[in-house]
Amino acid sequence: MPFKGEIGSSLLELQYLTYLDLSLFEGSETSIPKFIGSLTNLRYLNFSGCNFIGTIPYQLGNLTRLVSLDLSFNNFDKVESLMFLSHLPALKHLEMRYTNLRQTTDWLRAINMLHSLLNLHLSGCGLSVVIPPPLSLANSSKSLAIIDFCVNEFSSSIFPWLLNFNNSLLSLNLELNQLQGQIPDTFGNMIALQHLNLAFNHLEGRIPISLGNPFSLETLDLSWNNLTGEVPNLSNFSFIKELRLPMNKLNGSLTESTDLLSNLEVMDISSNSMNGVISDIHFLTLSKLRHLDISLNSFTLNLSSYWVPPFQLDILIMSSCKQLEPHFPQWLQTQKRIIHLDISNSRISDGISDWFWELPPILMYLNLSGNLICGEVQKLPFIVDNFSAIDMSSNCFHGSKPPLPPNITVLNLSGNRFSRNASNLCSISGEYLNNLDVSDNSLSGELPDCWTNWKKLGILNLANNNFSGSIPASLALLPIEALQLRNNCFSGELPPSLSNCTGLKFLDVGENRLFGTIPAWIGENLPSLIVLRLRSNRIYGSLHLQLCHLTSLQILDLSNNSISGGIPQCLSNFTAMASNSGTVEIFDNSYSYLLDPWTTKGWYKDVPYVNIVMILWKGTEREYGNTLGLVKCIDFSSNNFSGKIPGEITRLVGLLSLNLSNNQLTGVIPHSIGHLNLLESLDLSANHLSGKLPEGLGDLNFLSYLNLSYNNFSGQIPRSTQLQSFDNTSFKGNAGLCGEPLPNRCPGEKVARPSINRGSENTDKRVGKREIITSGFYISMGVGFATGFWGVCCSLLLYRPWRHAYFHFLDRVGSWLYVRAVISIAKLQRML
CATH class of the missing domain: 3.80.10.10 (Ribonuclease Inhibitor)
Structure with missing residues (x-):
């Protein structure tokens, strides 16, 4: 003290x-x-x-x-x-x-x-x-x-x-x-060594077999390196108690020599590239084993239904291990000490066994997600301990949501078939709950007003259900950071009490029946907001200038509403979008708890949570989760915005997607559009925009989706390596536009690719008398092929700065290549 x-x-x-x-x-x-x-x-x-x-x-x-x-x-x-x-x-x-x-x-x-x-x-x-x-x-x-x-x-x-x-x-x-390079073989000369920890370095190469020479070695931790090759023959490690090799690049199978490790207590070979079959034989003499993690490899488990393991585990993690038989693993009923159980993504397609609900009530972490396990879960409270984290998402559990212990911390029941009325949400009365996800079910009814009991709830996801009625004002009493209510039947206005949720980073109420204007308090009181999604509601009115106070905003989706008025010039205040120096982490909402209280390391386990957002990206609605922090976009499509596109919007140089389609916008595309040099998707279709297309469009070297259709643009489409790569649908519906890739040529435009008559017999004779393919033609073709090959391999497959440099290179040498090609073709025509 x-x-x-x-x-x-x-x-x-x-x-x-x-x-x-x-x-x-x-x-x-x-x-x-x-x-x-x-x-x-x-x-x-x-x-x-x-x-x-x-x-x-x-x-x-x-x-x-x-x-x-x-x-x-x-x-x-x-x-x-x-x-x-x-x-x-x-x-x-x-x-x-x-x-x-x-x-x-x-x-x-x-x-x-x-x-x-x-x-x-x-x-x-x-x-x-x-x-x-x-x-x-x-x-x-x-x-x-x-x-x-x-x-x-x-x-x-x-x-x-x-x-x-x-x-x-x-x-x-x-x-x-x-630490870099290989692990020296000379470690094998440390004859008294009992504990060796080289974790979280940059070591590479194989694990030297000499590490097994010190017969006194009890703990070996090589986690989080770049080690390759197979795990060495474990028979040399006869006294080993803890073997930790996760997060490397190890391959091969687990040899049956593991049965010689009679002293082994901890075995973690997770997150590698290992494969093969694991059977009862591998655990024949491991009577002291208490921590087993073989997750995130390509193992196939062939464990007998009647197998009685020689050990009693405290921690079992077998995520992403394929079960040879798709049945719920029966041997688990012999394990009476498990506090951490993870058999997620293991291709189990079976009903949950009755004996499972008779396990001792000591589970602190339970993860059955990503399987096809069926049945009701009303007895779940019988097997979990206080302060537990439960993930049973993406299965086919059904019935009503189960009652749960008062001190549960994480509950994820998303992607199942739970139904019934929403009133039973109040059965979760735990004051320690910080993560609740019941999305993608069939829950219905109005949300109960029982949120005052949940004093630590930071993540609430009720998306993709059939909830109705208004959003309860008492939600504002939560220390909420992420609120997902999308794709339900909520009506009414956003409750003003949400203005008290000053720590809110993620607000998604899209695809509901909300109405009213966008309240000014969103910009005034929610300074931490990173994602704001109000898509597909009944929102009207103009945008308040206070919205521009959201300097941390990365994703703004107001599409499919009835919002009118002009686009505010102050959108340039979105500092996060105006930065191209990197992205921010949207959330760190992982829950930590003591994974292994018997080790002196005090190792804590993180239970991560991924927020999912639906984004209209390049004309298709897509789901973004783990990569959400990489996305910066604005979607104002399908509203009634009018007036000009403010030039200030081109200061948001970090934008990857901009969609202003299906509005009433007029005027020209800002000449500074080329400043958005990271833009990958641009949709300005179905407006009343006019004038010539700015040359800056040709500077958008990362642009892979472009839609300027159904406006009043005129003049020639600027020539650039990028713009001519799109088909004519990107420009259709603009009667005054001409030039490639449109079929209609501009006045005075030369035909870039003249036709050549190859069918005449007389031509064949002339060809025989004179050489058509000159050295200049070979040079042009060779340079063009090399440049194109470099562009495909490096600019498209590697990373953006190279892509950027590549397109600038093409712009600089394009005219030279064009001249060489025209000269060669002209010579060919003269000879023909």
Whole structure:
């Protein structure tokens, strides 16, 4: 517990003081008092978590009898030297975790002078020094047993120094560094090593079989690297207790040598490219196994219906593992300790077994989503514990929504066949619920007014049901961040009370029967709004200028309403849309809970939630979820907007899609339209726009969908590599337009592709007398092919800056290619 007070010099009266623990101290001092260095009998000193600033007093070097020193979790910002440590010959335990040592250049030299050092903890210190090969270790400790360098910036140049402790090192933690290249085989020479953690780095290549040489190895964590190849023969790892290899690129199958790992407690090989069949044999002797994660591979499970596993699991994750038989796994009924169960996306098409509802009520996380599991779930409360997270989405469960424990935190029942009246939503009375999704069901009726009980609800998704009536005003009492009510039968106006939801980021009430004007409070009171979707309602009136206050807005869809008036010039205030420097994360609404309380790592599991938006994209309505943060679009189509397209809209240079079709807009396309150089979809069809098409349209190099049809445009379509790639339907219904790709040519326009008579016998004779295909023709054709091939392979398949440069390149050399081609064709015509 923290305690307050002062560190007075009266401590000096305790001349024989050997143990001083002031961790978590909160006093008036801002730095370690220098007089502490006069307590020369101290053997143990702990100043961790005291928020001291400045530097570390060199007087601590007077504590020559000190055995243990802990200065972790302070705010030192001027530590330039650690040489005071070199005067502590008895020091065995040194902790300086999350101490800023970025300015310290002599830390390694000081460490090497600690002859008695056993335990070294320097995690999160900002260390990135490259170890020079000739570094002398003659006077350093050869007994280091524990090294914790996690959360630093070390490269693989740290390895040679570490390998000097082959005979003593018991635990090495290099998690979250900048390690690259292959794992050295020389790790196999660390004969005493028990714990090795190289997770969250950039290591690649195969896992060296030599890692199994230290027969004492108990934990191996190589998670989140770029390791490839097959998992080595596990028979060498006979003493291993924890094997963590997730998020790599490992392939091959799981060998049956796993049955030799009789000490194994944790096995995580998830999120790789492994395949093959997993059967009972793989688990024959794994009686101590308590954590199994084989998810997100291509495994096929062939586990006997009568199989009785030798283990009792706490955590089982088999997401995306194909069941050889589509039945609900019967062997699960033998597992009486599971707190985390994930068998999602496993191709189970079966009714849920009756015994499932008789499991002990200790489940904290249950994920059955993405299967075809059927049946009612009224007994669900019997098997889940408090603070549980439940995802049963995308199945064929039916009946009424089940009653649930009061302390549930996450509930996703979307994509099922639940029906009945909406009143039973009130049965979920948990004050800890922060995520509720019952979308894509057949729930009906008016929403009950029971939202006052849900004080932590941040995500509410009721989309694609048959709810009716008005939107309850009490929804505003929630700390809501995402509200999805689309595709229901809600009527009335948006309740003014929603103006109190100042943290709202995502508001989708599209495809309902709402009416009235767009309230000004949306722009005034909802500054965090990123998605605003009011599509397909009965909204009328003009847009308030307050809407332009939504500087974080990325998706604005007001289409299919009766909104009139002009498009406000102040839309240029949409700062997020005006930026092309990147995208923002729309949400971080994951729920965390303690996944494995028996490990010392305190590992927490995230339960992610993906918000889904329907967007009219390139003429087709599409569903966006995981990629939603990449989308920036405005859709004002099918309204009654009038007046000109404001030139200010072209300042939104981050826009990917702009749809103003089916309105009453007049005037010309802004000449600055070319500034929207990331635009991929542009639809201005069915308006009353006129005038010439601006040359800037040809600068939209990423444009893949264009619709300017049924306006009053005139003149020649600007020539560019991009515009001539569209077919004539993009420009039809404009009687005054001419030029490619339209069939009608402009006055004085030359035919670009003349016809050649190849059928005449006399022509064949003339051809035989003179050479038609000249070197110039070959050059033109070769350059054209090379340029086109480069464009397809790089500009379309790689990434946007190359595409951008490619189209500019074509614009610059296009005229040269055209001239060469015309010259060659002219020569051909003369010869014919």
